[in-house]
Amino acid sequence: MVCIGSLRALVLRAAAAAGGRCRWPRVLCGGGRGVVDACVTPRASVRHGWRGLRAATGARMMLDSSSSSDSAASDAGQLQPQRRALAAVAHAQDGGAGGYASGGWAREDGKLKCGYSSFRGKRATMEDFYDVKLTEIDGQAVSLFGVFDGHGGSRAAQYLKENLFENLMKHPEFLTDTKLAISETYQKTDADFLESESNAFRDDGSTASTAVLVGGHLYVANVGDSRAVISKAGKAMALSEDHKPNRSDERKRIQNAGGVVIWAGTWRVGGVLAMSRAFGNRLLKPFVVAEPEIQEEHVNGDLECLVLASDGLWDVVENEEAVSLAKTEDLPESAARKLTEIAYSRGSADNITCIVVQFHHHDKTG
């Protein structure tokens, strides 16, 4: 079955019951705040039963069960004809009173395992979201991972979870010029979000730290102060540079656009926002932009693991410590969980969300 581990609830329901947006039955693993949601094709579930369940576009996670009915299920409905299912083994658990959720997937070919963990931290509401997709497009294996850390409300982060990767996979150059596709999709999605919010007098914003694996290439794109770190040949390496307003190039860009960076407890754009790039934040445009910085990494036998996390982790855990835990733990889910626990125990009061990906280059069958 898809859901292993301490499974709290398993619900299979027809699309109609899910509000008609998911054309096929839908699987929910987990309970409470930790929900893993996947649309499955009827053929797959009939043919294989639960054991051989294939998630239509991989699996999609969500943190917030209250938003599950309207946000989770669009996968199958938007499925492109050439997008084929690729199996993903998923499980999820709810941390209960501690208030964290975690889960994990493994690619069918055994070459990639990933897990996530999210901790509510000490504040009242959760504004971190994440998305994981393991899929195949035109015969090409594709994996997408994203951490979206919201501020001023959760709407921008939730919008990214629901739309960013869907938009990216639909970009005509996604497989042929992935960097261009990422750059255009980030900015288009930001414009779409602002437009969708045009009636609301709100100023929600979000970071996005994403990693997209297409064939032998890993593309890490960043907006804001979430961060991606890899371990390569035993060495930790950040693949993104946090967008802080006091970064000299960022300060220059903001000032050239007519903005100011002011000290208010920390360096802030206009004295307000402690990061220099973000999705949303209408009132701080054009100083705060959603243009990503993208780094490309060739995937070879040296690449051991990848950690994506919100600043709730990076504020108190060094890059080296994070990847060394990520590669020594057997399961990426437990690595992710330990990292969020460590961050919490060190007093991080922010949202803490983290995705751990482990690469396995040599097949060990059996």
Ligand SMILES: *[C@@H]1O[C@H](CO)[C@@H](O)[C@H](O)[C@H]1NC(C)=O
């Ligand atoms: C930006 O300011 C913070 C303090 O808020 C400081 O720790 C950091 O080193 C500064 N970064 C740069 C690039 O100046």
Ligand SMILES: CC(=O)N[C@H]1CO[C@H](CO)[C@@H](O)[C@@H]1O
């Ligand atoms: C649980 C938690 O820490 N929530 C916070 C997440 O981050 C946003 C923005 O920093 C806060 O507004 C939430 O309170």
